[in-house]
Amino acid sequence: MQEITGLELSPKKVEYLKFLFKKGDLVRTTDISTELNVDPSTSTKTINDLSGSGYVDHVPYRGVRLTEKGRAYAEFFVNRHNILSLMLSHYGLSAEDACSEVSRFEAFVSKNAIDTICGAMGHPTVSVCGKIKHISCVSR
Amino acid sequence: MQEITGLELSPKKVEYLKFLFKKGDLVRTTDISTELNVDPSTSTKTINDLSGSGYVDHVPYRGVRLTEKGRAYAEFFVNRHNILSLMLSHYGLSAEDACSEVSRFEAFVSKNAIDTICGAMGHPTVSVCGKIKHISCVSR
DNA sequence: AATTTATTTGTATATATACCAACAAAGAAT
DNA sequence: ATTCTTTGTTGGTATATATACAAATAAATT
Numbered sequence: 001m002q003e004i005t006g007l008e009l010s011p012k013k014v015e016y017l018k019f020l021f022k023k024g025d026l027v028r029t030t031d032i033s034t035e036l037n038v039d040p041s042t043s044t045k046t047i048n049d050l051s052g053s054g055y056v057d058h059v060p061y062r063g064v065r066l067t068e069k070g071r072a073y074a075e076f077f078v079n080r081h082n083i084l085s086l087m088l089s090h091y092g093l094s095a096e097d098a099c100s101e102v103s104r105f106e107a108f109v110s111k112n113a114i115d116t117i118c119g120a121m122g123h124p125t126v127s128v129c130g131k132i133k134h135i136s137c138v139s140r
Numbered sequence: 141m142q143e144i145t146g147l148e149l150s151p152k153k154v155e156y157l158k159f160l161f162k163k164g165d166l167v168r169t170t171d172i173s174t175e176l177n178v179d180p181s182t183s184t185k186t187i188n189d190l191s192g193s194g195y196v197d198h199v200p201y202r203g204v205r206l207t208e209k210g211r212a213y214a215e216f217f218v219n220r221h222n223i224l225s226l227m228l229s230h231y232g233l234s235a236e237d238a239c240s241e242v243s244r245f246e247a248f249v250s251k252n253a254i255d256t257i258c259g260a261m262g263h264p265t266v267s268v269c270g271k272i273k274h275i276s277c278v279s280r
Numbered sequence: 281a282a283t284t285t286a287t288t289t290g291t292a293t294a295t296a297t298a299c300c301a302a303c304a305a306a307g308a309a310t
Numbered sequence: 311a312t313t314c315t316t317t318g319t320t321g322g323t324a325t326a327t328a329t330a331c332a333a334a335t336a337a338a339t340t
Contacts, residue, residue: 007244010327030286039330044288046328061287061336091227092260093253104147105248113233113241120231150296169318182298184319189296201305201318284339293329304319310312 004076006111009055012036014077014107016046017055017066021074026063075133080114081106082127087117095128102129144216146251149195152176154217154247156186157195157206161214166203215273220254221246222267227257235268 019035020027033043051058055070084106088098123134159175160167173183191198195210224246228238263274
């Protein structure tokens with residue numbers, strides 16, 4: 001498995017993986033389109049992209065699920081979101097504001113930066129948005 | 141002058157304004173292309189865009205300068221960069237890492253968030269990247 | 281089997297970015 | 311001042327991302 005830099009995927013694709021991770025198992029492309037407010041054809045196409053680069057397996061007309069690689073990335077993406085939200089909440093942003101602010105820029109924050117921030121925080125396990133796991137977080 | 145949300149311009153356009161602000165006066169499109177590592181044709185086109193939306197004045201074959209509006213935005217962009225860099229440096233990132241990390245995502249952080257963070261920091265005047273001014277920073 | 285629903289494919293649009301080649305203007309040199 | 315050189319601009323083309331509508335197709339339901 002290659003190194004995660006954190007900058008591999010566009011903001012939208014990060015959303016897709018986080019949603020698939022949250023749902024856990026086989027997910028229908030229509031569920032994705034509902035959740036992310038896009039046309040079903042859009043989610044199918046994006047899923048095809050993600051499938052082509054190995055993040056998901058897609059059985060047409062059946063559903064989508066994360067690959068091993070996709071799961072690892074999704075897990076990082078969720079942690080990244082939570083760590084950044086926690087950070088912003090330390091500077092006076094409400095949970096909701098922190099969360100929505102982070103959603104806009106999280107795709108552009110590297111794994112290196114997240115590992116460093118996470119270490120400086122003492123590897124917290126709870127954020128304002130959800131729990132934080134530390135599977136892949138290198139101690140710094 | 142309309143309210144600044146901070147989300148008006150793309151990352152590249154933010155770079156353009158920050159560079160123009162740094163240079164101060166009339167700037168040649170070629171200087172921009174050199175600084176931002178883009179083709180001269182690219183900088184000319186982008187400047188035309190920025191001119192169309194009122195951020196710069198462009199006299200073809202002569203140069204570019206910020207409008208009043210452009211200057212106000214650029215000033216905010218520089219402050220935003222510095223405040224975010226300072227924030228990341230609080231979590232163990234070096235000045236260079238903080239600065240380059242922030243460069244990637246700063247365009248997606250709202251003025252509201254920056255004002256809040258800035259207030260929580262006690263309106264610092266110095267960052268790891270440069271000085272911070274507080275002209276337009278609403279106290280929170 | 282027929283109909284309805286879900287999904288995919290094909291085509292199309294919009295934004296942002298950027299390169300190259302062709303052209304125009306400005307400044308310098310004769 | 312007319313040419314030469316440098317600088318700057320425009321037009322054409324291309325990529326990546328994200329999106330949607332309409333048509334086609336597969337699956338599920340009656």
